[in-house]
Amino acid sequence: MSTWANLGLQDSASPLMEQLIFFHDHALLILVMITVLVGYLMFMLFFNNYINRFLLHGQLIEMIWTILPAIILLFIAFPSLRLLYLLDEINEPSMTLKSIGHQWYWSYEYSDFNDIEFDSYMIPTNELMNNGFRLLDVDNRVILPMNSQIRILVTAADVIHSWTIPALGVKVDGTPGRLNQTNFFINRPGLFYGQCSEICGANHSFMPIVIESVPVNYF
Numbered sequence: 001m002s003t004w005a006n007l008g009l010q011d012s013a014s015p016l017m018e019q020l021i022f023f024h025d026h027a028l029l030i031l032v033m034i035t036v037l038v039g040y041l042m043f044m045l046f047f048n049n050y051i052n053r054f055l056l057h058g059q060l061i062e063m064i065w066t067i068l069p070a071i072i073l074l075f076i077a078f079p080s081l082r083l084l085y086l087l088d089e090i091n092e093p094s095m096t097l098k099s100i101g102h103q104w105y106w107s108y109e110y111s112d113f114n115d116i117e118f119d120s121y122m123i124p125t126n127e128l129m130n131n132g133f134r135l136l137d138v139d140n141r142v143i144l145p146m147n148s149q150i151r152i153l154v155t156a157a158d159v160i161h162s163w164t165i166p167a168l169g170v171k172v173d174g175t176p177g178r179l180n181q182t183n184f185f186i187n188r189p190g191l192f193y194g195q196c197s198e199i200c201g202a203n204h205s206f207m208p209i210v211i212e213s214v215p216v217n218y219f
């Protein structure tokens with residue numbers, strides 16, 4: 001999870017998040033190269049004394065600085081599309097979790113296991129244990145097996161919510177009247193924290209998500 005002064009992405013706990021981080025670094029590297037080049041060119045203009053009274057057009061340089069950015073953009077566009085389709089791929093999930101957003105808590109259904117249903121509320125600050133995370137811990141965690149493909153179905157009962165777990169690279173909107181689907185794979189045991197990321201009302205910040213990832217034989 002994120003702690004103090006952690007401004008970058010969280011460590012990945014799933015193969016998809018790993019790919020997302022690779023793509024982020026790739027895009028950032030291209031961005032830095034463009035910024036340095038353009039910054040250098042603009043800086044050097046201050047020291048330029050060359051004057052060409054007869055310069056009217058430069059066909060070649062116009063061609064180069066039109067086509068070159070287009071080619072550079074392709075180097076971002078193709079990996080981006082690859083990642084987009086990779087995120088949408090469903091790989092024979094071994095179980096399904098259904099998550100329903102409410103104002104302001106999540107409720108969950110394990111449809112594969114005799115319809116287990118429960119609500120997951122944030123623990124209020126005055127009831128928090130000493131080892132709890134303020135505004136982030138919940139009374140009932142989502143327990144999931146590690147090293148398995150998990151399908152998640154997200155919807156909402158009232159307004160739009162978003163079921164978001166940064167460490168797993170999962171972010172799915174819960175929309176009333178729709179059922180959205182994605183899947184993920186948890187690499188390791190542990191607790192993974194997330195928050196709603198649609199502006200769903202006054203207590204939007206107070207509907208966190210906690211996933212407890214356990215080995216399959218403990219599940």
Ligand code: CUA
Pocket residue numbers: 101102160161162196197198199200201204205207
């Ligand atoms: Cu639910 Cu924001």
